[in-house]
Amino acid sequence: MPWPSGNVSTANLDSAADSISSAREDLYTAVTKLNEIIQTGGITGNIISNVSSVNGQVGVVVLTTANISESGTSYYYTEERSQDSTANLFANGTHTGITFTYNDSTGAISANITGNIGTYVSIAGTETITGAKTFSANTSFTGYTTLNEYIEVVYSGGNVSGSYTPDAANGPVHKITATGNFTLNAPTNMVSGSSITIIIRQDATGSRIMTANAAYKFAAGINILSTAASSIDILSIFYDGTNYLTTLSKGYV
Numbered sequence: 001m002p003w004p005s006g007n008v009s010t011a012n013l014d015s016a017a018d019s020i021s022s023a024r025e026d027l028y029t030a031v032t033k034l035n036e037i038i039q040t041g042g043i044t045g046n047i048i049s050n051v052s053s054v055n056g057q058v059g060v061v062v063l064t065t066a067n068i069s070e071s072g073t074s075y076y077y078t079e080e081r082s083q084d085s086t087a088n089l090f091a092n093g094t095h096t097g098i099t100f101t102y103n104d105s106t107g108a109i110s111a112n113i114t115g116n117i118g119t120y121v122s123i124a125g126t127e128t129i130t131g132a133k134t135f136s137a138n139t140s141f142t143g144y145t146t147l148n149e150y151i152e153v154v155y156s157g158g159n160v161s162g163s164y165t166p167d168a169a170n171g172p173v174h175k176i177t178a179t180g181n182f183t184l185n186a187p188t189n190m191v192s193g194s195s196i197t198i199i200i201r202q203d204a205t206g207s208r209i210m211t212a213n214a215a216y217k218f219a220a221g222i223n224i225l226s227t228a229a230s231s232i233d234i235l236s237i238f239y240d241g242t243n244y245l246t247t248l249s250k251g252y253v
Contacts, residue, residue, distance in 0.1 A: 083107050159203075166196050166237070175199045178208035178225070184235075186215040192241030202231045212246075219247045226250045 070076065087102035090109055099112045113129075153171030157164060161180030168189040178200060187196060202208055206229035212218070216237070225233050225248075232252040238245045 161208075166198060168194060168196055173197045173199070175201075177201045177203055178210070179203045179205075181209045182211070184210055184212045184216070186213045187237065187239070187244060190237075190239040190244075192239060195236065195238045198235040198237070200225060200233045200235065202226065202229055204229050206231065216244045216246045219245075222248050222250075224248075 075081065084102075084104070087100075087104075087109055090100040091102055093100075101110045101112065102108075103110070152173050154173045154175060155171035157170075157174050157176040159179040160176045160182050161178070163183040163185055164176060165185040166174055166187040168187060168191075172195065174196065176198065190196065200210070202225070207227045208225070210223075210225050212223050216223070223246075225231075228251075231250075234249045234252065236247045236249070
């Protein structure tokens with residue numbers, strides 16, 4: 001007697017020609033199959049045919065993404081896909097002056113600001129802003145761009161003898177040690193409104209003489225360095241677009 005393919009009814013039973021022993025054997029098999037279903041956790045829904053395994057697994061079957069086929073737009077959730085979808089919202093959106101870059105290996109999103117960063121923007125932590133930028137006050141009130149704290153780059157010009165050319169591109173503060181007489185050439189890469197501070201130290205010998213280029217305009221005409229060994233003087237240079245207005249502060253001890 002074959003195992004019935006649907007619900008058991010008189011229509012599924014063999015004819016009376018089958019022996020009673022065969023009927024008992026069929027009934028025993030049916031009860032055994034039912035007992036296996038109960039012991040393995042039960043099954044919800046309708047069973048319309050024999051089920052011996054699920055994707056090659058028997059007993060209590062736990063399905064994972066490895067057992068699920070994807071097609072069309074139906075995809076299962078993964079953390080990687082969630083990160084990629086979020087990153088795409090930034091990268092594919094419309095952002096004037098801002099470009100977002102997603103590093104898939106680290107899961108980090110970076111923003112490159114190339115235009116106006118907007119009003120009331122607070123930047124915390126360490127940020128690097130390259131190129132010429134203009135920071136202006138909001139037009140709805142009277143005020144200025146406020147920096148709570150900033151650090152100027154200190155450039156080491158090393159030992160100087162012969163000549164020295166301050167390059168504003170190296171930073172706003174320069175430190176040099178005069179190891180011989182030298183000519184202070186006109187600065188380079190300064191724009192109107194910019195300034196440079198030069199810290200000049202005499203070496204252990206001292207008496208090194210500085211001859212300044214005519215482009216410099218010294219306050220009160222004071223342009224002679226201190227001569228004592230290891231003495232420190234400071235040149236403060238402000239460029240107004242025409243003149244390099246210079247103040248020499250002498251004898252730091």
